[in-house]
Amino acid sequence: MPRFAHLVEALHAAPGDKPFIAFWVDEDEQETVTFAEFRRCALAEAALLREVGLTAGDRLVVLMPQGIPAMTSFVAAMMVGAIPAFLAYPNFKVEPSKYRSGLAGVTANLSAKAVVIDEEFPEEMLACVSLGSETKLLRAPARANDSDASMPDRQHEFRHIQPDSLAFIQHSAGTTGLQKGVALTHAAVLRQIEYLAQVLKVSGDDRIYSWLPLYHDMGLIACFMLPMVCHIPLVMQSPIEWVMRPETMLQIISEYKCTLAWMPNFAFQFVPRRTPQSRWAEYDLSSVRLLINCSEPVRASSMVEFQRAFAVKSAVLQSSYAMAENVFAVTQSDIGQPSGPSRIWVDAQQFRSAHRIMPLEEGTPGALLFTSSGRLMPNQQVRILSDSGEVLGADFVGEIVxxxxxxFEGYYNRPDLTAQAIIDGWYHTGDLGFCLKGELYVVGRKKDLLIIGGENIYPQDIEEIVGSHPAIHDGRVIAMGVYNPDLGTEDIVVVAEVEHEKWLANAVELEREICSRVVAGLGVAVRRIFLKPPKWIVKSTAGKAARSATREKLLHEHPELNVEF
Known part of the structure; x- marks a missing residue:
């Protein structure tokens, strides 16, 4: 891969006639642009941004639906040396009050010079966009006019962009006003892309598929910046369209012969469960060489379910540990390993009581299965720390730093949060995991850990069992700890959405059945299961269950639980 000084230079080096983005709307509508067409559109919009006074270092918020126009505005801002940030566009999956609060908080923190919205942006949401006296509200056209744009002299036009200049700010922490803007330089982003291209063996024959939101690091880095820098085609669709019709992912990959894609763990179950089994064999995923499980603890059962449904080879399903604060990937599983990511069985009792890793033979009673997130990418280091900050050995679980x-340079305009997160040059992720034989295993979030009767219980383990019941909606389960003053410890409480409201008529029997499954699977008892109708659980801007907001809603509706927490 050639070395570039900044991201805009990488875009200008792309072959003009090569396809860049194909945006799939539905079976009858797709919008496509070549690299040359995209460049001309971005240059035309950059000229308009200069006319309204945008200069190097100014922040620009892109608040538009996923698609080529939003991507054009983002790159146009970089062309003038400004610092763009994608924010989530309002949709029906998001709790309106949470979205308003988050939008107001984030836009205020950025102190943006301009906010770009589309013609369809909801008028009732405009009041939530924090506009200072110097902030301009711009409405972008459905498609930038590229007819008068010409290719500028690169060195003259973009000399103001330096490798250590901030390229953009990415937000990926849910819907609250406490979102942290991750500030990233051109040099850091380009280094990450170089490492990804090297480890994944990216070539000109690759074609990326994505439904991932552009405000999320997977969508922004792996599925926008990577193809832009490596000059490979991208086929994408709206996240909302994917959520409503996940089967379209299979249709698009089959039709466009895509080779690379990233997905969070839940999607590996969601797609086969939302695709009628009678149609599984209709789709041809043979073109895919890597489908990477990323952004959540990797679960073997999820990947096996996808593999069995769509007959993909084990080597295709890979894993990675990534975060916005590191641009993207920290680790990547060995793509040359035919069996896919490494797996290990460990003693469940030792894991829960002492956070200790004691390997066992597969199938041993009382064993837990963990799937590796891979080995370190080039120039990455990881340590596992105890609560007191000591470096732990390979046989213990601790915080990943x-x-x-x-x-990243730090959380934008939040030196207080930066100082808490980066200590002596090490970023404290808040994730728990362990290293074994040079591979990283991620087990959960530190803040989500439940300590029940002295044992460490991960809510994701409970949620996986509850969510596997046919009456429960996939991905709409939240397990939490609620303090029990009589016992002096926390009880496990679960809230779950049923697939159809008719299931609530048999709630008592269903709760009993689900509790039995949890006891059989984990050996722990659930105090209460609250079954709720569809759409009850609070969603994040990505359409996923929002843990803290759902907890607040449950405690508000059931004050008897609100003894102490």
Missing amino acids: VQSDCL
């Missing part, structure tokens, strides 16, 4: 040459 990261140091690399891709690490």
Whole structure:
């Protein structure tokens, strides 16, 4: 891969006639642009941004639906040396009050010079966009006019962009006003992309598929910046369209012969469960060489379910540990390993009581299965720390801390949060995991850990069992700890959405059945299961269950639980 000084230079080096983005709307509508067409559109919009006074270092918020126009505005801002940030566009999956609060908080923190919205942006949401006296509200056309744009002299036009200049700010922490803007330089982003291209063996024959939101690091880095820098085609669709019709992912990959894609763990179950089994064999995923499980703890059962449904080879299903604060990937599983990511069985009792890793033979009673997130990418370092900050050995679980040459500059305009997160040059991720034989295993979030009767219980383990019941909606389960003053410890409480409201008529029997499954699977008892109708659980801007907001809603509706927490 050639070395570039900044991201805009990488875009200008792309072959003009090569396809860049194909945006799939539905079976009858797709919008496509070549690299040359995209460049001309971005240059035309950059000229308009200059006319309204945008200059190097100014922040620009892109608040538009996923698609080529939003991507054009983002790159146009970089062309003038400004610092763009994608924010989530309002949709029916998001709790309106949470979205308003988050939008107001984030836009205020950025102090943006301009906010770009589309013609369809809801008028009732405009009041939530924090506009200072110097902030301009711009409405972008459905498609930039590229007819008068010409290719500028690169060195003259973009000399103001330096490798250590901030390229953009990415937000990926849910819907609250406490979102942290991760500030990333051109150099850090380009280093990350170089490492990804090297480890994944990216070539000109690759074609990326994505439904991932552009405000999320997977969508922004792996599925926008990577193809832009490596000059490979991208086929994408709206996240909302994917959520409503996940089967379309299979249709698009089959039709466009895509080779690379990233997905969070839940999607590996969601797609086969939302695709009628009678149609599984209709789709041809043979073109896919890597489908990477990323952004959540990797679960073997999820990947096996996808593999069995669509007959993909084990080597296709890979894993990675990534975060916005490191641009993207910290680790990547070995793509040359035919069996896919490494797996290990460990003693469940030792894991829960002492956070200790004691390997066992597969199938041993009382064993837990973990799937590796892979080995370190180039120039990445990881340590596992105890609560007191001591470096732990390979047989203990602790907080994952990261140091690399891709690490972010800090949380934008929040030196207080930056000082808490980066200590002596190491970023404290808040994730728990362990290292074994040079591979990283991620087990959950530190803040989500439930300590029940002295044992460490991960809510994701409970949620996986509850969510596997046919009456429960996939991905709409939240397990939490609620303090029990009589016992002096926390009880496990679960809230879950039923697939159809008719299931609520048999709630008592269903709760009993689900509790029995949890006891059989984990050996722990659930105090209460609250079954709720569809659409009850609070969603994040990505359409996923929002843990803290759902907890607040449950405690508000059931004050008897609100003894102490």
